[in-house]
Amino acid sequence: MMALDDDLLTALRAARPVPETEPAASSPEARMMLARILGSGRPPGEPGRSRRPGPSRRFRRLLIVLPATAAAAAAVVLGVSLVGPGGPNAPGHSHQARPRTPAATPALRLLASVARAAARQPAPRVTDNQFVYVASMVADGTGPPHLRQTWLSVSNLCRAGLLKEPAHGFTSEPLPGGGKCPDRGSLGNPTYRLLESLPTDPRTLLNMIYAHIHAKAGGPPAAYQAFDAIGTLLRETIAPPRVSAALYRAAALIPGVTKVADATDAIGRHGVAVEFRYTTPGGECVFKTGPGHRLPPRSKIAARCAAQIAKEHAPPVTETIQWIFDKATLQMIGENDSDPGAYTKHYETAVVQRAVVDNAGDVPAGH
């Protein structure tokens, strides 16, 4: 424990949220948890015991029915696009998408093709009382890829949806809705009806997304957050074809998107991808001025800063979001999301099925 050496941190400590009851390892909940963990399996290396529980029955079955089996995962060669200081990706940059004609980079050509393919999809027939069902395989570093299924009301989040992700203890978790009913959701949690209402002009749509996100000083740049927000609208959803197309065209207006020729999803399927990379600043340097301190000449500030940061700070960390598309159909098949950390490197998903069903919990025939 450290002694807090200043008033501000001491005041902050006093402001910490305090549990209603002091947690004790002797409490009944704690003893039950201990028994559950000890009963769940043995640690590695214990003779005569399995390393960890094997994949669930459902997971094994899925491995058989999935059209693409896990091939040897090829190393994904990523095109680096460092986000520099200032410029369109910097925090605080205007959140409005300015009219411009983007250069036809490989990423923009790919997104244009993906948008055309999305626009050609047949529009699903939906009624307000149905549910959007999405099944995906998730690899989040906690074990082998596992199944995650969601059912979300087409029209109203106040109608309880359903989440099944047994690997994380969600065997039949209702997805709660918002406060005011009926609730079509928001850009952060959309229903089909909300997506249906979005503008199909890409620039108008992107401006709406920029207005929705709240870029914080010191946080990821607005462009990164906008790309992420579009991913939220595409993730575990079904959107009308013209809206899906507009979302991809809006993403193409975000500066800094690059193409990845070969990417692999959570279950080893290869595809072509677009990605957005965000490199956290290595740090910032402060030059004192005033008596006894002289500001370096402008021409030397950058070099001095670089040297100071190299000496004092950890290297920058790069976070990446990839959307992976099937090379033939250009349908989105998955998403890779790097999450640098000590134990979990990536959050990867592979979409297995999307469908509109009548009831939460219904699985389309054949699955």
Add this chain to the structure above:
Amino acid sequence: MDRETRFRALFECAYPALSRYARHRGLTGADAEDLVAGTLEIAWRRIDEVPTDDPLPWLYAVARNLWRNKLRRDRRRGSILTRFHASLSPQVGDDPGGLSPGALRAAMASLSDDDQEVLRLVAWDGLTPAAVSQVLGCTPVAARSRLHRARARLAAALGLDPGLQRPRSPRHKQGDSYRSTEVHR
């Protein structure tokens, strides 16, 4: 000491610490229990890797990754973040200009996630910068530097002079220091 005995001893100290860690991140009830149980399950599976002298930074690193994964998964539902930020909102009667708990939490919520985390680890979870560096996977020097910058931004969010912790003068200019633009390597 066999593994089970070791884990039982670890559990005694880790359960309350991890429960508080979860509460400090706005988790309550089943969400908090999930985080604690998930962290301890990983510790059980990897009991040979858990440091014997000071296991808490190792456990916090695991908990931090599980928490971030949970936020990522729940982003689709928006529930946790909404609840978390609601719990950090100023309370009625708080003095927004002073160092009241409500004002401090609101100022915290205005910072980036990284800044919030380093401040939480030090001020709320009671870690030293060296232990913070283990949780964040960086050097102790970098951890100290991140803490320094996060603290300065917290002070700025509260309208305090970062160095002196006094209310910033309306005439405050950049006479004390020259802050360059951030430099990326």
